[in-house]
Amino acid sequence: MWSCEQVIGASLDVTEVAALYRASTLADRRPVEDTGRFTTMLAGAGLVVTARDGDGRLIGIARSLTDGTYATYLSDLAVDVAWQGKGVGRDLVRATRQAAPKAKLILLAAPAAVDYYPHIGFERHHSAWTLVGAPTG
Ligand SMILES: CC(C)(COP(=O)(O)OP(=O)(O)OC[C@H]1O[C@@H](n2cnc3c(N)ncnc32)[C@H](O)[C@@H]1OP(=O)(O)O)[C@@H](O)C(=O)NCCC(=O)NCCS
Numbered sequence: 001m002w003s004c005e006q007v008i009g010a011s012l013d014v015t016e017v018a019a020l021y022r023a024s025t026l027a028d029r030r031p032v033e034d035t036g037r038f039t040t041m042l043a044g045a046g047l048v049v050t051a052r053d054g055d056g057r058l059i060g061i062a063r064s065l066t067d068g069t070y071a072t073y074l075s076d077l078a079v080d081v082a083w084q085g086k087g088v089g090r091d092l093v094r095a096t097r098q099a100a101p102k103a104k105l106i107l108l109a110a111p112a113a114v115d116y117y118p119h120i121g122f123e124r125h126h127s128a129w130t131l132v133g134a135p136t137g
Helices: 014-024 035-044 088-099
Strands: 002-007 047-053 058-066 071-079 104-106
Touching: 002 058, 002 088, 014 035, 014 058, 014 071, 035 058, 047 088, 058 088, 071 088, 088 104
Parallel strands: 071 104
Antiparallel strands: 002 047, 047 058, 058 071
8 A cells, every 4th residue: 555645845855756756757757867956846846745655665756836726737746667557646646636625737748648637537728838948029
Protein backbone atom coordinates (compact mmCIF):
# COMPACT_ATOMS: atom_id res chain seq x y z
CA MET A 1 0.00 0.00 0.00
CA TRP A 2 0.91 3.66 -0.15
CA SER A 3 -0.16 6.92 1.47
CA CYS A 4 -0.38 10.46 0.08
CA GLU A 5 0.50 13.56 2.06
CA GLN A 6 0.67 17.28 1.33
CA VAL A 7 4.19 18.53 2.08
CA ILE A 8 6.28 21.69 1.86
CA GLY A 9 8.28 21.39 -1.36
CA ALA A 10 11.37 23.03 0.13
CA SER A 11 11.46 20.39 2.86
CA LEU A 12 11.94 17.54 0.39
CA ASP A 13 15.28 15.89 -0.29
CA VAL A 14 16.09 17.11 -3.81
CA THR A 15 18.20 14.03 -4.58
CA GLU A 16 15.34 11.74 -3.58
CA VAL A 17 12.85 13.65 -5.72
CA ALA A 18 15.24 13.72 -8.70
CA ALA A 19 15.57 9.92 -8.40
CA LEU A 20 11.78 9.62 -8.52
CA TYR A 21 11.56 11.81 -11.63
CA ARG A 22 14.10 9.49 -13.29
CA ALA A 23 12.28 6.35 -12.08
CA SER A 24 9.02 7.68 -13.56
CA THR A 25 10.62 8.78 -16.90
CA LEU A 26 9.48 12.38 -16.31
CA ALA A 27 13.15 13.38 -15.94
CA ASP A 28 13.34 13.18 -19.75
CA ARG A 29 11.18 16.33 -19.86
CA ARG A 30 12.18 18.23 -16.72
CA PRO A 31 15.50 19.96 -15.85
CA VAL A 32 16.41 17.40 -13.20
CA GLU A 33 20.14 17.57 -14.00
CA ASP A 34 20.17 21.33 -13.31
CA THR A 35 20.14 20.97 -9.53
CA GLY A 36 19.78 24.69 -8.85
CA ARG A 37 16.77 25.05 -11.11
CA PHE A 38 15.20 21.80 -9.91
CA THR A 39 15.62 22.88 -6.27
CA THR A 40 13.89 26.18 -7.10
CA MET A 41 11.06 24.28 -8.84
CA LEU A 42 10.43 22.25 -5.69
CA ALA A 43 10.69 25.18 -3.29
CA GLY A 44 8.52 27.42 -5.47
CA ALA A 45 5.65 25.01 -5.92
CA GLY A 46 2.97 26.00 -3.42
CA LEU A 47 1.18 22.67 -3.44
CA VAL A 48 3.17 19.45 -3.36
CA VAL A 49 1.73 16.02 -2.59
CA THR A 50 3.94 12.98 -2.18
CA ALA A 51 3.10 9.28 -2.18
CA ARG A 52 5.23 6.90 -0.12
CA ASP A 53 5.15 3.12 0.18
CA GLY A 54 4.85 1.28 3.49
CA ASP A 55 8.60 1.63 4.06
CA GLY A 56 8.53 5.39 3.50
CA ARG A 57 10.08 5.29 0.03
CA LEU A 58 9.02 8.09 -2.31
CA ILE A 59 6.99 6.51 -5.14
CA GLY A 60 5.00 9.43 -6.52
CA ILE A 61 4.66 13.21 -6.56
CA ALA A 62 2.23 15.87 -7.73
CA ARG A 63 3.86 19.31 -7.96
CA SER A 64 1.46 22.22 -8.42
CA LEU A 65 1.19 26.00 -8.24
CA THR A 66 -2.05 27.28 -6.76
CA ASP A 67 -3.82 30.38 -5.46
CA GLY A 68 -5.74 28.03 -3.19
CA THR A 69 -9.23 28.78 -4.41
CA TYR A 70 -9.52 29.48 -8.14
CA ALA A 71 -6.76 27.87 -10.16
CA THR A 72 -4.25 25.10 -9.57
CA TYR A 73 -1.65 24.42 -12.24
CA LEU A 74 -0.56 20.80 -11.97
CA SER A 75 2.91 21.01 -13.44
CA ASP A 76 4.34 17.57 -12.69
CA LEU A 77 2.69 14.25 -11.93
CA ALA A 78 5.14 11.39 -11.63
CA VAL A 79 4.85 7.83 -10.38
CA ASP A 80 7.71 5.33 -10.17
CA VAL A 81 7.40 2.88 -13.08
CA ALA A 82 7.28 0.00 -10.58
CA TRP A 83 4.12 1.53 -9.08
CA GLN A 84 2.36 2.77 -12.19
CA GLY A 85 -1.12 1.51 -13.00
CA LYS A 86 -2.05 0.84 -9.36
CA GLY A 87 -3.97 4.05 -8.64
CA VAL A 88 -1.14 6.16 -7.14
CA GLY A 89 -1.47 8.87 -9.81
CA ARG A 90 -5.22 9.10 -9.30
CA ASP A 91 -4.72 9.39 -5.51
CA LEU A 92 -2.15 12.17 -6.01
CA VAL A 93 -4.59 14.09 -8.21
CA ARG A 94 -7.38 13.51 -5.66
CA ALA A 95 -5.21 14.83 -2.82
CA THR A 96 -4.22 17.83 -4.93
CA ARG A 97 -7.88 18.62 -5.53
CA GLN A 98 -8.72 18.18 -1.85
CA ALA A 99 -5.99 20.63 -0.85
CA ALA A 100 -7.77 23.38 -2.82
CA PRO A 101 -11.25 21.98 -3.56
CA LYS A 102 -12.66 25.10 -5.26
CA ALA A 103 -9.70 25.45 -7.61
CA LYS A 104 -9.88 24.14 -11.13
CA LEU A 105 -6.95 21.87 -12.09
CA ILE A 106 -5.07 22.94 -15.23
CA LEU A 107 -2.24 21.02 -16.87
CA LEU A 108 -0.30 20.26 -20.01
CA ALA A 109 -0.14 16.52 -20.63
CA ALA A 110 3.15 14.88 -21.47
CA PRO A 111 2.94 12.81 -24.68
CA ALA A 112 2.82 9.54 -22.70
CA ALA A 113 -0.04 10.78 -20.56
CA VAL A 114 -2.36 12.28 -23.19
CA ASP A 115 -4.84 9.41 -22.77
CA TYR A 116 -4.41 9.24 -19.02
CA TYR A 117 -6.06 12.50 -18.02
CA PRO A 118 -9.39 11.96 -19.79
CA HIS A 119 -9.38 8.47 -18.27
CA ILE A 120 -9.46 9.98 -14.75
CA GLY A 121 -12.01 12.66 -15.53
CA PHE A 122 -10.18 15.61 -17.08
CA GLU A 123 -11.81 17.47 -19.96
CA ARG A 124 -9.81 18.69 -22.94
CA HIS A 125 -9.77 22.50 -23.20
CA HIS A 126 -10.37 23.90 -26.67
CA SER A 127 -8.51 27.15 -26.02
CA ALA A 128 -5.32 26.55 -24.04
CA TRP A 129 -2.29 28.70 -24.83
CA THR A 130 1.33 28.98 -23.75
CA LEU A 131 3.89 31.75 -24.25
CA VAL A 132 7.54 30.68 -24.16
CA GLY A 133 9.27 33.80 -25.45
CA ALA A 134 8.37 37.49 -25.22
CA PRO A 135 4.98 38.65 -26.53
CA THR A 136 5.16 39.71 -30.17
CA GLY A 137 4.37 43.11 -31.61
C1 LIG B 1 0.92 9.29 -16.03
C2 LIG B 1 1.13 8.75 -14.61
C3 LIG B 1 1.34 9.88 -13.65
C4 LIG B 1 -0.12 7.97 -14.21
O1 LIG B 1 0.01 7.51 -12.87
P1 LIG B 1 -0.38 5.99 -12.49
O2 LIG B 1 -0.27 5.86 -11.02
O3 LIG B 1 0.43 5.09 -13.33
O4 LIG B 1 -1.89 5.93 -12.96
P2 LIG B 1 -3.14 5.31 -12.15
O5 LIG B 1 -2.72 4.00 -11.60
O6 LIG B 1 -3.70 6.34 -11.25
O7 LIG B 1 -4.14 5.07 -13.38
C5 LIG B 1 -5.53 5.27 -13.25
C6 LIG B 1 -6.17 4.70 -14.47
O8 LIG B 1 -5.57 5.30 -15.65
C7 LIG B 1 -5.02 4.28 -16.50
N1 LIG B 1 -3.75 4.78 -17.05
C8 LIG B 1 -2.56 4.86 -16.43
N2 LIG B 1 -1.64 5.42 -17.23
C9 LIG B 1 -2.27 5.68 -18.40
C10 LIG B 1 -1.83 6.25 -19.64
N3 LIG B 1 -0.57 6.67 -19.83
N4 LIG B 1 -2.75 6.36 -20.64
C11 LIG B 1 -4.02 5.97 -20.45
N5 LIG B 1 -4.49 5.41 -19.29
C12 LIG B 1 -3.62 5.27 -18.29
C13 LIG B 1 -4.79 3.10 -15.59
O9 LIG B 1 -4.80 1.90 -16.31
C14 LIG B 1 -5.97 3.22 -14.64
O10 LIG B 1 -7.12 2.73 -15.29
P3 LIG B 1 -8.35 2.01 -14.48
O11 LIG B 1 -8.82 2.98 -13.47
O12 LIG B 1 -9.34 1.77 -15.56
O13 LIG B 1 -7.78 0.79 -13.87
C15 LIG B 1 2.32 7.78 -14.54
O14 LIG B 1 2.11 6.72 -15.43
C16 LIG B 1 3.66 8.44 -14.86
O15 LIG B 1 4.35 8.88 -13.94
N6 LIG B 1 4.06 8.46 -16.14
C17 LIG B 1 5.37 9.00 -16.55
C18 LIG B 1 5.52 10.49 -16.27
C19 LIG B 1 4.49 11.31 -17.00
O16 LIG B 1 4.37 11.25 -18.22
N7 LIG B 1 3.75 12.10 -16.21
C20 LIG B 1 2.75 12.98 -16.73
C21 LIG B 1 3.29 14.37 -16.81
S1 LIG B 1 2.08 15.50 -17.47
